[in-house]
Amino acid sequence: MTTKLLAGTPVEVNEEGFFVDPDVWTEDMATELAAEANIAVPLTDKHWQVLHYMRKEYFEKGTGPTVRKLGKSSGVTVKELYQLFPKGPAKLAALCAGIPKPRGCV
Amino acid sequence: MAQEPKKLLILGGGTGGTLAANRLRKKFKASELRIDVVDQDNQHVYQPGLLFVPFGLAEPDEIVRRRNKQLHRGIGYHESAIQGVDINANTVSLENGEILDYDVLLVATGSVLQPEETEGMNGSQWLKTVFTFYDMEGASALAEKLDTFESGELVINVIDMPIKCPVAPLEFAFLADWFLTEKGVRDAVTITYVTPLDGAFTKPVASATLASLLEDKGINLVTEFNTAEIDNEGSKLVGYDEREIPFDLAVVIPLHGGAAYVEESPGLGDELGFIPTDNATMQSLVAPNIFVLGDAADVPASKAGSVTHFEGEVLVENIEAFIAGRELTARFDGHANCFIETGFSKALLIDFNYETEPLPGHYPFSVGLPLLKESRINHLGKLMFQSFYWHGLLPGRDIPGIGSDMPMSGKDKDLVGAGTTPASATEKGN
Ligand SMILES: Cc1cc2nc3c(=O)[nH]c(=O)nc-3n(C[C@H](O)[C@H](O)[C@H](O)COP(=O)(O)OP(=O)(O)OC[C@H]3O[C@@H](n4cnc5c(N)ncnc54)[C@H](O)[C@@H]3O)c2cc1C
Numbered sequence A: 001m002t003t004k005l006l007a008g009t010p011v012e013v014n015e016e017g018f019f020v021d022p023d024v025w026t027e028d029m030a031t032e033l034a035a036e037a038n039i040a041v042p043l044t045d046k047h048w049q050v051l052h053y054m055r056k057e058y059f060e061k062g063t064g065p066t067v068r069k070l071g072k073s074s075g076v077t078v079k080e081l082y083q084l085f086p087k088g089p090a091k092l093a094a095l096c097a098g099i100p101k102p103r104g105c106v
Numbered sequence B: 001m002a003q004e005p006k007k008l009l010i011l012g013g014g015t016g017g018t019l020a021a022n023r024l025r026k027k028f029k030a031s032e033l034r035i036d037v038v039d040q041d042n043q044h045v046y047q048p049g050l051l052f053v054p055f056g057l058a059e060p061d062e063i064v065r066r067r068n069k070q071l072h073r074g075i076g077y078h079e080s081a082i083q084g085v086d087i088n089a090n091t092v093s094l095e096n097g098e099i100l101d102y103d104v105l106l107v108a109t110g111s112v113l114q115p116e117e118t119e120g121m122n123g124s125q126w127l128k129t130v131f132t133f134y135d136m137e138g139a140s141a142l143a144e145k146l147d148t149f150e151s152g153e154l155v156i157n158v159i160d161m162p163i164k165c166p167v168a169p170l171e172f173a174f175l176a177d178w179f180l181t182e183k184g185v186r187d188a189v190t191i192t193y194v195t196p197l198d199g200a201f202t203k204p205v206a207s208a209t210l211a212s213l214l215e216d217k218g219i220n221l222v223t224e225f226n227t228a229e230i231d232n233e234g235s236k237l238v239g240y241d242e243r244e245i246p247f248d249l250a251v252v253i254p255l256h257g258g259a260a261y262v263e264e265s266p267g268l269g270d271e272l273g274f275i276p277t278d279n280a281t282m283q284s285l286v287a288p289n290i291f292v293l294g295d296a297a298d299v300p301a302s303k304a305g306s307v308t309h310f311e312g313e314v315l316v317e318n319i320e321a322f323i324a325g326r327e328l329t330a331r332f333d334g335h336a337n338c339f340i341e342t343g344f345s346k347a348l349l350i351d352f353n354y355e356t357e358p359l360p361g362h363y364p365f366s367v368g369l370p371l372l373k374e375s376r377i378n379h380l381g382k383l384m385f386q387s388f389y390w391h392g393l394l395p396g397r398d399i400p401g402i403g404s405d406m407p408m409s410g411k412d413k414d415l416v417g418a419g420t421t422p423a424s425a426t427e428k429g430n
Helices: A027-036 A045-061 A067-073 A078-084 A089-096 B015-027 B047-051 B136-148 B168-182 B204-216 B260-264 B305-323 B376-393
Strands: A002-006 A009-013 B006-011 B033-039 B043-045 B064-066 B075-079 B082-086 B091-094 B099-101 B104-107 B111-113 B152-158 B189-194 B220-222 B227-231 B236-239 B244-246 B249-253 B256-258 B290-292 B336-343 B346-352 B361-363 B369-371
Touching: A002 A027, A027 A045, A027 A089, A045 A067, A045 A078, A045 A089, A067 A078, A067 A089, A078 A089, A078 B227, B006 B015, B006 B099, B015 B033, B015 B075, B015 B305, B015 B376, B043 B047, B047 B168, B047 B376, B082 B260, B104 B305, B152 B168, B152 B244, B168 B189, B168 B204, B168 B249, B168 B336, B204 B220, B204 B346, B290 B305, B305 B336, B305 B376, B336 B376, B346 B369, B346 B376, B369 B376
Parallel strands: B006 B033, B006 B104, B033 B075, B104 B290, B152 B189, B152 B249, B189 B220
Antiparallel strands: A002 A009, B043 B064, B082 B091, B091 B099, B111 B256, B227 B236, B236 B244, B336 B346, B361 B369
């Protein structure tokens, strides 16, 4: 566990950089995290749509959605998701949305 | 006046539906509980056997039996596709027009393959150079293809999780290595295993063991590859990150989702058609009188017959408690075990649950079968499993000494902590 300064506020994150407490997240923090991950900022409306959807799902279900679920229900297609958050959309979007890494499948 | 029997309706007559029906039939008199099973066909496939069909190690008719014959006397059988469940009215409509009502519903309709969800998979090369062994049609067609396949690029690709038996694609790679070696053409074939995961398998200790086995056998491993498209003309997989993997023969594991009717049943399933289910009790989270067993449940355990078997014991106790109006006290710990065929008449065995990843050692006690290590005895175990499936697991007989909880006594506990990941941390990379 380490502390990271985001938008002027110290935030606790785990080894992989995911928030320990999703409640402390702000949109400014998301912008900083996205820039760190080489996503062009300011973020587009589509980015925000995904990030807010991730948070909503997390608070309702206790885990962020996987790429497939995002593609089915966030209103953004899987292809677009890979354009918005290259490489691993669910992981990267969860990171920027200040929620834990989505639980995958075994 | 005698009371009417309660009605238990079981959707799906596969591994889970059959074993639950048989176990519950033994627990209740006909005057107490009426049990009905619905399935769309009457061909019960021993699915682990599909792995052997492409290599001529099993014939299709050796691994199929009639579904209704696996059900004990006193269990009703309806052969029709399910159209939808009305979770408020407690009714199920079937394609043949029947409407069945229930007091307790058990959803055991497993998972279905969705090749149409991946661009190009159902394209011009389907069953020509692009195959799956995850159903009978594909496995049989692949057997013919492998007969004449003697050189080129063999690519095995898992499109995305979840899939049934997550080790089966690896086993396919190991068996292909053995098969092509026996044929004397291994040097002319490149085998590449392509996965969306960040390693060979989901769990760290087993993933490392399996990755080194792949390496020993000269099988290439490509990780974090997310297939966007199968390019039929160009004979290549194309990733969302624009990486390309050419193939002469592609063996793909299509996306999996819940049974088709789930989407037509408001409030029953999640986006992928799986049923939100309590990890421990197997009671659904959508209605108290709906239980779920096997691949249909969204619990964070492997979609495997062994899991279905262990869940089944817990489920039966809890359905009994539910019908009696008692609290549900039986708890499933996520226990899974699988034999992994590694070719050349050897196999390894892994055993794990929600909390503990597969560890080396022995199963179920320190003198048992070797864990996470190749051996001939594990290969025999895998072969014997089919007989146990028809004669032990489906009829609902207990195996002496093997309960549903994962045993810890034969395991190498030194590795706990070093690599152990609780279920909540067994994430996947994207
Ligand atoms: C290639 C392969 C290898 C495997 N190897 C292993 C292994 O080595 N070890 C292991 O433990 N597991 C293995 N498995 C997984 C195992 O077979 C499944 O996890 C297990 O069968 C799940 O049981 P279930 O009852 O949930 O589903 P199933 O046994 O698949 O049963 C579901 C039933 O529901 C019916 N159904 C679906 N939709 C409808 C509908 N709309 N209307 C009516 N009926 C419907 C289907 O016809 C089916 O009979 C393997 C699977 C495959 C494909």
